[in-house]
Structure formats: C-alpha cells, structure tokens
Amino acid sequence: MKPETADTNRTTGELLAGPPPGERAENAPPRLLSLDVYRGIVMFSLFCAGFGLSKVAANFPNSGFWEWVKYSTTHPAWLSQTKVIGFSLWDMIQPAFMFMVGVSMPYSYAKREKLGQSHNKRLAHAWIRALILVLLGVFLASNVRTGTNWRFTNVLAQIGLGYGFLFFLLGKSFRTQLIVGVTVLVGYYFLMLPWGFENRTSMxxxxxxxFLNLFRPENDFTGHDYATLNFVPAFVTMLMGLMCGDLLRNRELSEGVKLKRLFVSGAILLVAGVVFGFVCPIVKKLWTPSWALFCGAYVIWLLAILYWVIDVGIGQRTSSAGRSAHAQTAGQAHSRRFDWKKCWIYFFVVVGVNSIAAYMMGQLMKPWTREKIWKTHLPEKFWEFTGKWTPFWEATLVGLFFWLILWWMYRNRVFVRV
Known part of the structure; x- marks a missing residue:
C-alpha cells in the first residue's frame, strides 16, 4: 500500500468536462467517472454507518416506515430476501464493493499495459495486491484483540482471496467467463447441499x-455467522464486475447497446436468483449462489444508472461544451464548464478515488472521531437539540470529517493504492 500522486486536482467543471481543451481524447486516462462516483456513494454510506438511521428508527416504535428503515440499514438475521425481490440496502454494500473491484480491473490492466508493463509483471502485481488485501483484512479483524485474529470474512480479505484468480479471466471471451461463473456457482451449490443452509451447520x-482453529493453539474458535469460503461464490460477483468492465470498454458498441445489455443482464440475474432461491436460500451471510445472482442484479443496475446519468448523459454534454469553449479564453471556458448542479458528482468522486483510505478510516477512526472531535467540541445544547435524531448527526458528522480529510488528500493529489 503506497501513496501516489495524480493529476486530478481540478475544479468540478473540469472534472466533468473530461480532457482539457486541446488534449486529445485518446490521451486521456481510461477512467470511468461513474465508477468513481459509485465507489464514493458506497464508501460514504459505509463510513457514515448508514447515517445512523437504524438507531434513529429505534426512537420511533410502532412506525411501519421506520421499521422498514431499520431493516434496510442493518443485516437481516439470516435470510436476505423479502417479498420475492425485496432486500436490505445494507446487505448490498459488500456486493457493490466487490463488484466494483471487478469493473475496475480491465481499466487498471489497460493502464498498466499502456505503461509498458509485461504480462508477468501485471500478474505478479495482482497476486501481491491480493496478499496485501488479505493481510489488511486480518489487521482490521485484529483491531479489537490483543493478538492476531486470523479471520478472513472482512471484505478486504474476501476480495484478496479471489482477486488473483480473477486476473486469469482478464481478456478472456464472454463465453469463457460465463462458463466459469456458472460452473463455480453450480459446483459450490452441490458442495453446500449435503449440509444444508442453516446457520452454524452449513458446510x-x-x-x-x-480451518480457523489451525491458527489458534487453544482451539477456541466456536463459529460465526459468516464464512471464509464465501469468497468462492463472491468471486463470481467480482467476475460480473469484470464482465461489465469489459462491456463498457468495448468501443465497437454504442452507449445505448451497452446500457441495454446492463439492464437486461440485471433482469436475467434477478429472475435466475429468485428461481434458484426455491432450492438454495438467498443468504448474504453465507453468500449462497442464489445470493450471488440476486445481488448481482442490483449492483449492475446501479452501475447502469450511474453510467447513464454521468458518462452518457452529463459526459456527452460536458465534452461538447468543453470543445465549444476551446476557442474562448481560459476564464470563459471555466465559467461555461462549471455547474453547481453537478457538485454531487465531485463530492462522491473525492471519496471514490481514495476508497482504500476511506475504508481504513471508517474501520479504525470512527469511535475516536465521534467522541474526541464532535462530542468533545460541540456544545451540549447541540446534542440536546438533535433529540431523537442524535444518531443521525453523530454518524453524518463523522462522515463529513472523513470527507474533509479525503478532500485534502484529493486536492494535494495523494492517493492510497494497493
């Protein structure tokens, strides 16, 4: 993990307008703006702890709306499906995180190829990155223990366990990727089947x-709701991202065709997940094969919506605006490109381009920030005023504090990479 610098210290308008006037589009870095926004939305929601809404909901008993809010901002006890196609929004955080890793891989691979790196060097980088992610996951799991806590269910560890294998599917045909994905899910289902799908008795x-007691001489691990082997079906979630990344990088297809394929793919996955759910319960905590299909629909749809709004909609309008502004002075061009209505994109990009730093801050600094920054320095009358909404303000202020740190990093071109 190392800090890097990059030339992204731009205004909101310049960020949205693409390459500066006069710079050829083919020389622009192959970065997907909607993916950075996607990362930013997920990471900001994560380190804001769902904006504390599950705790706020406890202050409004006997309310159907707040009961739904509480369900949507917590992990269900076991089954992750409600009313056929319903789900908890909080259950979609990890799938979205892992899916985005897959989407970004073709872009990262192409960038390194353009820099002249050999295939073997890129392969070595992928496996080193995988190892670092696993170790970071173990480090975070050990944060509240006196010794090393060798658990691998943290999202970083889960990504790391599958990342190196995912690299081997880069550049393969859609058919090959599809066959591998289906084979993994079907094979894993049959491995799980003899033990069933109940909590604590599943395979x-x-x-x-x-496995985990191999790391504990005292053999004191007695079980948990999650599982190390979740990375196997979760690998398919990352593979879905890889396939979507390949699709979006395909210059032979129109934007309309790309969007149609994303939305149709999501619909197919949702139907497949619901049907498969009749024999394989949809359980996020076990990442059952049916869950991999079910959640895949929603994370793909969110990517499609963001791509449609940002890269296709705003991207086309701002790029044409940037070209027409080329003949004007620099000040005039800036004024034409800047649009306060698009500041929400900038807000989430600041988080999305530094997702590892954002995640680590959220995991390590939340209690300290809440107690030592806000609770200590804001007057008691403020907290009295917030009343039943105190958990919301606690969580949101923590998130805004982290955003300011990430904004400083962004403005100073400091990015944490693995």
Missing amino acids: PQKFDLW
Whole structure:
C-alpha cells in the first residue's frame, strides 16, 4: 500500500468536462467517472454507518416506515430476501464493493499495459495486491484483540482471496467467463447441499471450525455467522464486475447497446436468483449462489444508472461544451464548464478515488472521531437539540470529517493504492 500522486486536482467543471481543451481524447486516462462516483456513494454510506438511521428508527416504535428503515440499514438475521425481490440496502454494500473491484480491473490492466508493463509483471502485481488485501483484512479483524485474529470474512480479505484468480479471466471471451461463473456457482451449490443452509451447520461454517482453529493453539474458535469460503461464490460477483468492465470498454458498441445489455443482464440475474432461491436460500451471510445472482442484479443496475446519468448523459454534454469553449479564453471556458448542479458528482468522486483510505478510516477512526472531535467540541445544547435524531448527526458528522480529510488528500493529489 503506497501513496501516489495524480493529476486530478481540478475544479468540478473540469472534472466533468473530461480532457482539457486541446488534449486529445485518446490521451486521456481510461477512467470511468461513474465508477468513481459509485465507489464514493458506497464508501460514504459505509463510513457514515448508514447515517445512523437504524438507531434513529429505534426512537420511533410502532412506525411501519421506520421499521422498514431499520431493516434496510442493518443485516437481516439470516435470510436476505423479502417479498420475492425485496432486500436490505445494507446487505448490498459488500456486493457493490466487490463488484466494483471487478469493473475496475480491465481499466487498471489497460493502464498498466499502456505503461509498458509485461504480462508477468501485471500478474505478479495482482497476486501481491491480493496478499496485501488479505493481510489488511486480518489487521482490521485484529483491531479489537490483543493478538492476531486470523479471520478472513472482512471484505478486504474476501476480495484478496479471489482477486488473483480473477486476473486469469482478464481478456478472456464472454463465453469463457460465463462458463466459469456458472460452473463455480453450480459446483459450490452441490458442495453446500449435503449440509444444508442453516446457520452454524452449513458446510462453509463447518469448514471454518476446522480451518480457523489451525491458527489458534487453544482451539477456541466456536463459529460465526459468516464464512471464509464465501469468497468462492463472491468471486463470481467480482467476475460480473469484470464482465461489465469489459462491456463498457468495448468501443465497437454504442452507449445505448451497452446500457441495454446492463439492464437486461440485471433482469436475467434477478429472475435466475429468485428461481434458484426455491432450492438454495438467498443468504448474504453465507453468500449462497442464489445470493450471488440476486445481488448481482442490483449492483449492475446501479452501475447502469450511474453510467447513464454521468458518462452518457452529463459526459456527452460536458465534452461538447468543453470543445465549444476551446476557442474562448481560459476564464470563459471555466465559467461555461462549471455547474453547481453537478457538485454531487465531485463530492462522491473525492471519496471514490481514495476508497482504500476511506475504508481504513471508517474501520479504525470512527469511535475516536465521534467522541474526541464532535462530542468533545460541540456544545451540549447541540446534542440536546438533535433529540431523537442524535444518531443521525453523530454518524453524518463523522462522515463529513472523513470527507474533509479525503478532500485534502484529493486536492494535494495523494492517493492510497494497493
């Protein structure tokens, strides 16, 4: 993990307008703006702890609306499906995180190829990155223990366990990727089937009773709701992202065709997940194969919507505005490109381009920020005024504090990479 610098210290308008006037589009870095916004939305929601809404909901008992809010901002006890196609929004955070890793891989690979890196060097980088992510996951799991806590269910560890294998599918045909994805899900389903899908008796959880105790001489691990082997079906979630990344980078297809394929793919996955759910319960905590299909629909749809709004809609309008402004003075061009209505994009990009730093801050600094920054320095009357909404303000102010740090990093071109 290392800090990097990049030439992204631009105004909101310049960020949205694409390459500066006079710079050829083919020389622009192959970066997907909607993906950065996607990352930013997910990461900001994560380190704001769902804006504290699950705790706010507890202050409004006997309310159907707040009961739904509480369900949507927490992980359900076991089954992740409600009313056929319903789900908890909080359950979609990790799938979105892992999906985006897959989407970004073709772009990262192409960038390194353009820099002249050999295939073997890129392969080595992928596996080194995978190892670092696993170790970061273990580090975070050990944060509240006196010794090393060898657990691998943290999202970073789960990404790391599958990342190196995902690299081997880069550049492969859609057919090959599809066959691999289906084979993994079907094969994993049959591995799980003899033990069933109940909590603490499933095959992945039984595996952890043996595997995790290998790291504990005292053999004191007695089980948990999640499982190390979740990375196997979650690998397919990352593979879905890889396939979407390949699709969006395909210059032979029109934007309309790309969007149509994204929306149709999501619909197919949703139907497949619901149907598969009749024999394989949809459980996020086990990442059952049906869950991989089910959540895949929603994370793809969100990418499609953001791509449609940002890269296709705003991107086309701002790029044409940037070209027409080329003949004007620099000040006039800036005034034409800047649009306060698009500041929400800038807000989330600041977080999205530094997602590792954002995640680590959220995992390590939340209690300190809440207690030592806001609770200490804001007057008691403020907290009295917030009343039942105190959890919302606690969580949101923590998130805004982290955003300011990330904004400083962005303005100073400091980015944490693995």
